[in-house]
Amino acid sequence: MYNKVTDDVVKKLVAICGEKYVTTSEPLRHSYMARGIMGLEAVLPEAIIRPANADEVSRVLVMANEHLIPVTPAAGGLSGGFALPAIEPGGIYMDMTRMNGLEVDVENRVMVVEPGLKSGDAWRIFKTKYPEWAPPIPDGAPPAATVLGDAIERGFSLVTGVYGPQADMIMGLEVVLPTGDVLRTGSWAVPGAKPFYRWGPGPNPDGLFLGSQGSMGIITKAAIKIVPHPHFKTVVAYGGESFEDIVKPTWEVSKHELGIADRCVMVQGGNWQLVLTRWPKTNVPLDYEFYKKMGMSEYWMNYEIWAWSQEELDFTLKKIDEIYKAYEVKANTKCPQQYLHPKQIASRLKKPNKIAIPYALWEAGFLFITWYCPWLESANMMEQYCAKMEEYGFPPTMWVASIDHGRQAIVMPIVCFDSTKPGIYDKIREFNLETTKSFLKQGWLNYRPDPFVHAPETFSLAKDYYKMLVKFRKVLDPNLILHPGRLAIPWEAVTKLPNPCGEPKASESKVSKPTKPQVKK
Amino acid sequence: MTSTLEDLRMINARCIHCRACQYAYSGEPDREGQTEEYTGMIQGCPAGLYYGWEGYFNSGKQWIARAFLNNEIKPSKELLEVVEACTTCGNCETQCENRIDTVSVTEALRAAIIEAGIEPLAKHKKFGEMVGNDLLRNPYNEPREKRTDWFAGAKDRKDVKVAYFVGCTGAYRQQHIAKHTASLLKKLGIDFTVLTSEVCCGSPMLRTGQKAIFEDVMRKNIELFKNYETVVFSCAGCFKTFRNDYPRISGKPLPFKVQHTMELVRDNIRSGKLKITKPYSKTVTWHDPCHSIRHVGIAIEKDILSRSNNWLTDARTAEKAKEAWFELPREVMKAIPALQLKEMYRVKGDSFCCGAGGGVKAQFPDMALATAKERLKEAASTGAQVLLTSCPFCVTNLSDGIKALKEEEALSHKKLPGSDLEVVELLQLLDQLI
Ligand SMILES: Cc1cc2nc3c(=O)[nH]c(=O)nc-3n(C[C@H](O)[C@H](O)[C@H](O)COP(=O)(O)OP(=O)(O)OC[C@H]3O[C@@H](n4cnc5c(N)ncnc54)[C@H](O)[C@@H]3O)c2cc1C
Numbered sequence: 001m002y003n004k005v006t007d008d009v010v011k012k013l014v015a016i017c018g019e020k021y022v023t024t025s026e027p028l029r030h031s032y033m034a035r036g037i038m039g040l041e042a043v044l045p046e047a048i049i050r051p052a053n054a055d056e057v058s059r060v061l062v063m064a065n066e067h068l069i070p071v072t073p074a075a076g077g078l079s080g081g082f083a084l085p086a087i088e089p090g091g092i093y094m095d096m097t098r099m100n101g102l103e104v105d106v107e108n109r110v111m112v113v114e115p116g117l118k119s120g121d122a123w124r125i126f127k128t129k130y131p132e133w134a135p136p137i138p139d140g141a142p143p144a145a146t147v148l149g150d151a152i153e154r155g156f157s158l159v160t161g162v163y164g165p166q167a168d169m170i171m172g173l174e175v176v177l178p179t180g181d182v183l184r185t186g187s188w189a190v191p192g193a194k195p196f197y198r199w200g201p202g203p204n205p206d207g208l209f210l211g212s213q214g215s216m217g218i219i220t221k222a223a224i225k226i227v228p229h230p231h232f233k234t235v236v237a238y239g240g241e242s243f244e245d246i247v248k249p250t251w252e253v254s255k256h257e258l259g260i261a262d263r264c265v266m267v268q269g270g271n272w273q274l275v276l277t278r279w280p281k282t283n284v285p286l287d288y289e290f291y292k293k294m295g296m297s298e299y300w301m302n303y304e305i306w307a308w309s310q311e312e313l314d315f316t317l318k319k320i321d322e323i324y325k326a327y328e329v330k331a332n333t334k335c336p337q338q339y340l341h342p343k344q345i346a347s348r349l350k351k352p353n354k355i356a357i358p359y360a361l362w363e364a365g366f367l368f369i370t371w372y373c374p375w376l377e378s379a380n381m382m383e384q385y386c387a388k389m390e391e392y393g394f395p396p397t398m399w400v401a402s403i404d405h406g407r408q409a410i411v412m413p414i415v416c417f418d419s420t421k422p423g424i425y426d427k428i429r430e431f432n433l434e435t436t437k438s439f440l441k442q443g444w445l446n447y448r449p450d451p452f453v454h455a456p457e458t459f460s461l462a463k464d465y466y467k468m469l470v471k472f473r474k475v476l477d478p479n480l481i482l483h484p485g486r487l488a489i490p491w492e493a494v495t496k497l498p499n500p501c502g503e504p505k506a507s508e509s510k511v512s513k514p515t516k517p518q519v520k521k
Numbered sequence: 522m523t524s525t526l527e528d529l530r531m532i533n534a535r536c537i538h539c540r541a542c543q544y545a546y547s548g549e550p551d552r553e554g555q556t557e558e559y560t561g562m563i564q565g566c567p568a569g570l571y572y573g574w575e576g577y578f579n580s581g582k583q584w585i586a587r588a589f590l591n592n593e594i595k596p597s598k599e600l601l602e603v604v605e606a607c608t609t610c611g612n613c614e615t616q617c618e619n620r621i622d623t624v625s626v627t628e629a630l631r632a633a634i635i636e637a638g639i640e641p642l643a644k645h646k647k648f649g650e651m652v653g654n655d656l657l658r659n660p661y662n663e664p665r666e667k668r669t670d671w672f673a674g675a676k677d678r679k680d681v682k683v684a685y686f687v688g689c690t691g692a693y694r695q696q697h698i699a700k701h702t703a704s705l706l707k708k709l710g711i712d713f714t715v716l717t718s719e720v721c722c723g724s725p726m727l728r729t730g731q732k733a734i735f736e737d738v739m740r741k742n743i744e745l746f747k748n749y750e751t752v753v754f755s756c757a758g759c760f761k762t763f764r765n766d767y768p769r770i771s772g773k774p775l776p777f778k779v780q781h782t783m784e785l786v787r788d789n790i791r792s793g794k795l796k797i798t799k800p801y802s803k804t805v806t807w808h809d810p811c812h813s814i815r816h817v818g819i820a821i822e823k824d825i826l827s828r829s830n831n832w833l834t835d836a837r838t839a840e841k842a843k844e845a846w847f848e849l850p851r852e853v854m855k856a857i858p859a860l861q862l863k864e865m866y867r868v869k870g871d872s873f874c875c876g877a878g879g880g881v882k883a884q885f886p887d888m889a890l891a892t893a894k895e896r897l898k899e900a901a902s903t904g905a906q907v908l909l910t911s912c913p914f915c916v917t918n919l920s921d922g923i924k925a926l927k928e929e930e931a932l933s934h935k936k937l938p939g940s941d942l943e944v945v946e947l948l949q950l951l952d953q954l955i
């Protein structure tokens with residue numbers, strides 16, 4: 001239903017972005033490929049462009065609409081397959097890295113970022129210029145991830161335990177709609193106004209763009225809250241004999257929200273396999289006994305604490321310890337405090353970091369699958385996940401973090417696999433499908449939905465939601481040119497399941513003539 | 522032995538495309554620097570920095586290599602041009618937490634494209650022809666019989682334990698370095714010889730994917746030097762090629778010990794046999810040659826890990842051994858009275874390349890020059906008068922960078938950082954001071 005990029009289209013791209021910033025080179029197109037991290041499936045783009053500003057983005061979208069060419073935006077590209085075209089033809093890949101501006105307003109405690117601003121760069125600028133403030137960069141993503149890419153994905157930042165998902169930090173967006181129109185949300189909608197009030201003059205459409213993974217509009221600027229950066233910090237960890245033992249005490253720490261809970265900016269944990277699978281499976285002890293001797297519990301939770309003074313830090317540590325002691329008695333279990341070497345603490349406090357990169361060492365490749373569930377249900381989810389991973393022959397590496405004072409959990413299995421093994425991608429897909437079906441029935445939600453498994457399975461259940469989503473999408477993007485396949489739109493491009501909107505009319509299933517959109521001139 | 526692209530399939534498959542390898546200090550966002558420009562993580566890939574497209578960064582090249590391995594991309598000149606525009610400096614290898622042998626993959630990909638029938642790029646092909654020619658055996662089109670003309674001592678001696686592998690640049694282009702090294706070796710009390718039948722170490726062939734010629738010269742050199750106990754070097758590239766690449770590609774340990782002359786100096790300083798008394802009253806900054814510092818450091822680390830069945834406990838030991846190697850030139854400089862060392866921001870494993878390596882200087886001179894200028898700007902930011910290094914290619918390219926800066930200054934009448942620097946070879950300086 002889409003057209004391919006022709007020489008004529010390339011000429012038009014060159015006229016908009018300049019020769020230097022457009023390529024159809026086969027090797028360069030392959031160089032953007034990725035199969036892993038968040039998404040295993042991706043197809044090759046036909047042309048790559050690197051626009052310089054919102055105006056160029058807008059002109060490209062107008063032209064793409066006229067020619068019915070798909071467009072996929074990418075910032076850091078660290079979501080792997082998710083930042084690549086999902087379906088054929090691959091169309092135009094819009095590499096946003098040239099737009100990497102940052103403006104900081106410490107009075108209003110907000111920063112305005114462009115899509116190309118990398119976490120590592122943001123961190124450096126804040127360290128040298130605004131040491132009393134921190135940008136909410138993703139907690140464990142490598143430094144090339146962007147602040148904006150993470151917000152679009154509603155990821156988890158270094159202060160997610162207190163402030164919620166990254167998208168909750170948004171104060172306003174500048175979005176180029178697929179028709180070429182530029183929209184500003186929040187108080188920013190009023191010309192000259194600062195981005196100080198998220199909800200703006202009327203109903204706020206932000207949510208349509210956050211979590212759309214680039215399929216509703218291309219964000220060219222985002223106003224994002226910055227957070228205070230006190231310099232009394234530490235990390236404390238407690239072990240446990242089960243997932244329950246790490247989830248329940250965390251709830252006790254978090255539920256009051258104020259006081260000690262507000263100092264626990266990042267609360268995350270998992271099982272001992274999180275340590276094991278960061279090494280090659282041929283060059284590391286595989287038996288838990290070795291880790292036990294090192295003093296490591298089978299399960300553990302880390303609390304990263306930020307405080308304004310040593311007294312405050314000590315008080316927080318003491319209170320957490322008391323909560324654990326009380327829990328041990330109540331639950332008749334053991335939750336020993338884990339010894340952390342000062343180097344381990346320093347490495348955990350380092351942001352952004354490379355902690356999560358080496359899971360490919362275990363074999364050769366990994367996939368993060370990210371789910372949300374109510375905090376207290378996360379232990380059950382992790383138990384089920386681990387059992388299934390073992391059944392499928394994957395090491396049961398499991399990670400969990402508290403979102404917004406333990407209101408929700410992000411549960412993330414790390415599926416370590418050998419990407420050179422024939423059939424491995426099918427096997428992972430099967431595993432993903434089986435767990436997704438089961439988890440959806442239990443009311444849990446994948447929040448970075450894979451276009452081929454999670455999105456169709458979820459929307460097959462949430463039919464009315466999908467219908468509404470398609471309506472919004474068609475208003476914003478009448479020709480469905482933006483990141484097609486994402487969020488299972490168009491449905492038939494990604495799944496054979498029955499379309500929640502009903503059978504498409506013959507005229508809709510094959511778009512032969514583009515709808516002339518009301519495009520910005 | 523992991524020398525073909527196919528051999529490296531599993532290693533390449535570890536790449537998750539995290540792009541950490543585009544930076545220097547990708548794992549040290551809090552690293553303190555003197556200025557905002559040189560603080561935390563900063564750009565570290567000369568090729569990516571110059572061209573901007575993902576395919577020029579290692580992260581992109583790993584995925585090009587994967588596509589090639591999976592027959593998703595055909596061999597072509599266009600492909601080779603992208604893959605050859607990389608100095609093989611190895612900054613990417615330092616950054617990779619998945620411990621991918623990034624440079625080996627790039628070199629193997631180049632070789633695979635050429636083996637698939639694509640001609641080497643024009644300048645590289647010329648090198649190949651000259652090194653493959655029995656009358657030359659060097660990439661400078663110089664007669665083979667003149668290779669050791671610079672050397673006044675006795676050649677081809679069989680009664681000594683040490684042979685000095687001079688390399689083509691020392692033999693034909695920078696004979697003063699060869700002479701200073703020979704003089705330095707003598708001062709250190711080392712009885713050595715040079716061999717008239719020495720041939721190019723093959724480094725430019727290996728880097729640019731001309732593997733057959735490389736293997737030929739490698740075999741010749743191993744055969745030629747096999748009866749010596751130790752082979753010493755002044756050229757960073759030859760040293761790295763013998764030390765790291767010969768055993769990897771031949772699949773056999775070297776039949777002799779290899780040492781850089783700087784190691785000999787350091788060992789003599791450590792044992793107290795050598796005390797430098799002449800002062801060098803200058804402020805200097807040090808440029809780590811990628812070949813002899815970063816690549817050798819990484820090889821030391823990988824070697825320890827290759828023998829370990831518990832990386833969890835041995836990784837730190839391996840890293841320490843690598844860091845100890847990085848201290849080598851620093852230990853030597855510390856022993857020079859009055860020398861004031863002011864380090865650049867990007868140093869050791871995270872050092873920024875001079876821009877000359879991997880066949881780039883000949884084939885992509887603009888990139889080589891832009892990279893040299895970037896490095897000179899950093900050197901100038903330290904306030905040093907002298908830029909000290911120990912590699913013939915770094916010396917040439919950084920000196921060319923200074924020349925270019927001076928020309929730009931003459932045109933723009935504006936002062937450019939780095940144009941006042943004096944590039945000095947450390948072995949030459951040591952010979953003058955000892
Ligand atoms: C080792 C590792 C660790 C990680 N740890 C974390 C972590 O701790 N927390 C976390 O939240 N995530 C984590 N991630 C996931 C990933 O890094 C984040 O999702 C990342 O921040 C995404 O940012 P990006 O710039 O790479 O976005 P991209 O991957 O480029 O894009 C993300 C999505 O947004 C779309 N998009 C990009 N730019 C635009 C735009 N301008 N307008 C509209 N749509 C756009 C893309 O099409 C894509 O679907 C990790 C990833 C890795 C590899």
Ligand code: SF4
Nearest residue numbers: 536537539540542617
């Ligand atoms: S080579 Fe290593 S550092 Fe570079 S993108 Fe791949 S995994 Fe990341």
Ligand code: SF4
Nearest residue numbers: 566607609610611613
């Ligand atoms: S070897 Fe150097 S130039 Fe080549 S990709 Fe790696 S960092 Fe870039």
